[in-house]
Amino acid sequence: MSALTFTLKQRPDQRVDMSPLVCQKLAGLEFADIAAITLQNGKRKIRVDELFNVAGSDTQNIVIKNSFNKLDFIGKELDGGCITVEGDAGAYLGLGMKSGEIEVSGDVGLYAACEMKKGLLKVNGNAGDFLGAALPGNKMGMKGGTILVKGNVGERAGDHMRRGNILIEGNAGDYCGSRMTAGTIAVMGQTGRYLGFAMRRGTLLLWNQPQPSARFNDCGAHTLAFLPILFASFKKLNSKFADSSVAFNRVRRYAGDMSEMGRGEVLVKLG
Amino acid sequence: MIINGVTIDATFAEAFPMKATRAIITAQNEKWAMISAQAMTGFATSVIACGCEAGIERVLDPSETPDGRPGVSIMIFAMGGKGLAKQLETRAGQCVLTSPTSALFAGIDGGTRIALGKNLRYFGDGFQVAKLIDGKRYWRIPVMDGEFLTEATTGQVEAIGGGNFLVLAESQPQALAACEAAIEEMRKIPNVIMPFPGGVVRSGSKVGSKYKALGASTNDAFCPTLKGMTQTDLSPEIESVMEIVIDGLTKEDIDKAMRVGIQAVCDLGAANGIKRISAGNYGGKLGPFHFHLQEIMA
Known part of the structure; x- marks a missing residue:
């Protein structure tokens, strides 16, 4: 069975809500039924086959070709299966994802993997603001799973994050890990201002020294036993994080945000 | 014959049916993993008066342990699940948590889950940190020599x-x-x-x-x-x-x-x-x- 492939015919002017095209909603549907699904496109509805050339039949393996940054809500609440996006993705990619895997070859927009519960999201380009965060007004961001970004991420990555891993090979913008309740964000590149702003618990794992902050207190240099186990769990990823030469267990530990409950930590690689 | x-x-x-569990103790070197393991399996010769029977199964190579340090595998047997859980927890708390450089991991992945370090975390007095890695929950408990790392649960089997x-x-x-x-x-x-x-x-x-x-x-x-x-x-x-x-x-x-x-x-x-x-x-x-x-x- 070949992958169910949606190839974009031409880029619409208005944004498209792609949320009906997830594996669990398409399971058991005939080809004609899938082609007849309507998608919200700006203020009008548009048939799938009007927007895409549809091919293939494996609804648990979806490929979106010629994708661009106005295709929103790809993989919304995905519950098993695999979605591959060739090109860029719009906002809310993998919103509330429950399980399964999404891979994007290009960049992704705002709120990618926000309120994600489980599964794996892999972004080969850059990600926008509020990666793995909570929707505006909500208090719980990502609750599980793993996000891997090979490029840079915008501001407020992991805002209100509660559990899971966000792995960033590039740089992170301002307010990385803001208002975090728990979980782990690892950043190999540089981090911006206000790192861990108002974080309550959780771990920010950094390869480079962040800008100093009065909100975090230096707890000294330590060898932490959980780090080898954490790095070992990254081995299955196709990423720099899987490379044993980037792993470390010697860190400087900063506790904060002291203006909040202060149980969070920033661990910075030593040596 | x-x-x-x-x-x-x-x-x-x-022989009789019992409940059993296995735990892996690691430390900076084999000497200290063994000291901790010997303490944890001490006074555990017979259920008649010890509450459980425990022993060292074998020494583990660093490549076999979850944290890549030298380790020792121990097993505990008891007549019932409740007794086993109690023995495991008190022994882990008094013999492994206290032992320098030690860490404690589950030795059985399946079976009924029983507390290993799940309740020892309260020793951290609110400074303990949970980490969920690959579906397994670990507790990092701050202690005077650094951090005591323990898996939350281990498996109990027939x-x-x-x-x-x-x-x-x-x-x-x-x-x-x-x-x-x-x-x-x-x-x-x-x-x-x-x-x-x-x-x-x-x-x-x-x-x-x-x-x-x-x-x-x-x-x-x-x-x-x-x-x-x-x-x-x-x-x-x-x-x-x-x-x-x-x-x-x-x-x-x-x-x-x-x-x-x-x-x-x-x-x-x-x-x-x-x-x-x-x-x-x-x-x-x-x-x-x-x-x-x-x-x-x-």
């Missing part, structure tokens, strides 16, 4: 306790030498422990006693000094009897351990004063698992 001059009795060892055999020899040193040889071989078998001191017990017991308060008392039929005053099971030349008790995860594991142990004893043979191999049982009325010596050695 006679092997190398040693008579294998046509009898069987009688197991068998009380596999045994008796070594009957012409002298005490010969009985002990034979048991030492047996234990050395048996320790190479996975999934079993020999919970008594050095793996050997010299005070095998029978059920009941003339004293009402006691549930078990000395096995007078196998006591050489009582040969003339009780219904003895010993021939005149036997001067010393020692027992090896085996707890294991499955009947096959215990079979295997008994086979290599008895074989090691028989290799010393009659020339070294070993006369007979027997086993302890209660007439087959109490334990559902029977380990027939001659079948095992066939």
